[in-house]
Amino acid sequence: MARLFIPGPTDVAPEILEAQAQPMIGHRSQAFADLFGRIQGRLRQILKTDHRVYVTASSGSGLQEAALRNGVAHRVLVCINGAFGDRWFKVATSNGIPTDPLQFEWGQPVDPDQVAHALKAKRYDALAVVHNETSTGIENPIAEIGALAREVNPEILLFVDAVSSAGGVDIQTDAWGVDVLLTSSQKCFALPPGLAFAAVSDRVLERAKKIPHRGWYFDFLLLEKYIQRDMTPATPAISLLYALDAQLDRILSEGLQARFARHQRMAEIARAWASERFALFAAAGHRSKTVTTVHNTRQIDVGELNTFLAQYEMSIANGYGPFKDKTFRIGHMGEIQPADLETLLAHIDRFLERQA
Numbered sequence: 001m002a003r004l005f006i007p008g009p010t011d012v013a014p015e016i017l018e019a020q021a022q023p024m025i026g027h028r029s030q031a032f033a034d035l036f037g038r039i040q041g042r043l044r045q046i047l048k049t050d051h052r053v054y055v056t057a058s059s060g061s062g063l064q065e066a067a068l069r070n071g072v073a074h075r076v077l078v079c080i081n082g083a084f085g086d087r088w089f090k091v092a093t094s095n096g097i098p099t100d101p102l103q104f105e106w107g108q109p110v111d112p113d114q115v116a117h118a119l120k121a122k123r124y125d126a127l128a129v130v131h132n133e134t135s136t137g138i139e140n141p142i143a144e145i146g147a148l149a150r151e152v153n154p155e156i157l158l159f160v161d162a163v164s165s166a167g168g169v170d171i172q173t174d175a176w177g178v179d180v181l182l183t184s185s186q187k188c189f190a191l192p193p194g195l196a197f198a199a200v201s202d203r204v205l206e207r208a209k210k211i212p213h214r215g216w217y218f219d220f221l222l223l224e225k226y227i228q229r230d231m232t233p234a235t236p237a238i239s240l241l242y243a244l245d246a247q248l249d250r251i252l253s254e255g256l257q258a259r260f261a262r263h264q265r266m267a268e269i270a271r272a273w274a275s276e277r278f279a280l281f282a283a284a285g286h287r288s289k290t291v292t293t294v295h296n297t298r299q300i301d302v303g304e305l306n307t308f309l310a311q312y313e314m315s316i317a318n319g320y321g322p323f324k325d326k327t328f329r330i331g332h333m334g335e336i337q338p339a340d341l342e343t344l345l346a347h348i349d350r351f352l353e354r355q356a
């Protein structure tokens with residue numbers, strides 16, 4: 001039974017937690033190379049890519065830093081329509097990378113035409129955007145953004161943060177022309193936090209060759225050298241890789257289409273429930289399939305709601321940053337089933353009845 005209806009970390013199935021308890025192996029052993037190689041193929045399948053997928057012992061933010069340090073030789077344009085677009089911006093500027101923000105209203109999607117307009121106005125060699133903006137519950141139109149961006153500049157590299165959607169939503173990394181597609185383990189992949197994955201195109205590696213100071217831990221050229229042998233430069237998080245190995249089987253045995261449809265179905269349930277009782281914060285037509293942001297039109301006390309839900313060992317998330325208490329967020333990703341979500345919503349209804 002699901003407990004965490006927050007947009008990550010999500011509940012991890014008991015057998016996946018148990019998989020972590022296997023004995024250690026040496027990370028230069030054949031057993032490790034077999035494990036790492038097995039993981040690669042299935043990650044490519046889920047992320048719909050022929051590119052290599054680097055797996056790092058970090059959370060997703062580490063790979064945002066990696067994309068920027070390896071992939072921007074000149075200047076990056078960052079689309080911001082929520083806290084995680086802002087994260088892209090902060091990671092870029094704190095690394096001293098020439099960066100321009102392109103701001104959109106929170107709760108509205110990134111507009112591909114405005115992106116194209118900005119790309120025409122100044123020379124950029126990379127564009128960074130969030131697929132599923134977890135702070136507002138917006139899904140940005142990556143395919144359209146990528147297509148228009150390449151029309152303006154075929155050389156531009158497209159970096160996409162899919163931290164709260166990959167593994168639960170159909171992301172077509174190669175078909176959408178994404179050069180770095182990054183995500184974290186603790187959201188739709190329903191794993192403990194601590195691993196991050198990035199599908200990285202050859203174009204990025206070519207760019208990286210021209211950038212002298214890429215750092216060491218997240219140097220794509222170094223990761224590439226090791227991944228050729230199904231290894232990592234530094235000691236990998238072996239226990240988490242055991243969990244990933246088991247969870248990839250679980251994901252593929254559910255079936256990708258079924259998994260994506262389950263997430264879509266849960267979004268529909270959450271949206272229908274929220275529109276009847278409150279209102280939806282995110283713009284229609286661009287709503288997230290993994291997190292529903294509810295406009296708190298009844299001004300309920302979100303803290304009290306969570307105290308009430310705690311008796312069922314359940315919790316939801318408050319609104320993010322400036323939208324705390326003005327909105328609240330219901331996460332429906334990972335291994336949560338529609339019936340779990342319906343149970344949660346029935347409990348919230350009981351809370352609402354008590355308020356009336």
Ligand SMILES: Cc1ncc(COP(=O)(O)O)c(C=O)c1O
Nearest residue numbers: 059060061084134161163164184
């Ligand atoms: C869209 C998005 N991007 C980036 C992050 C940061 O990821 P991590 O905490 O794995 O570094 C999050 C975390 O919630 C997120 O939701």
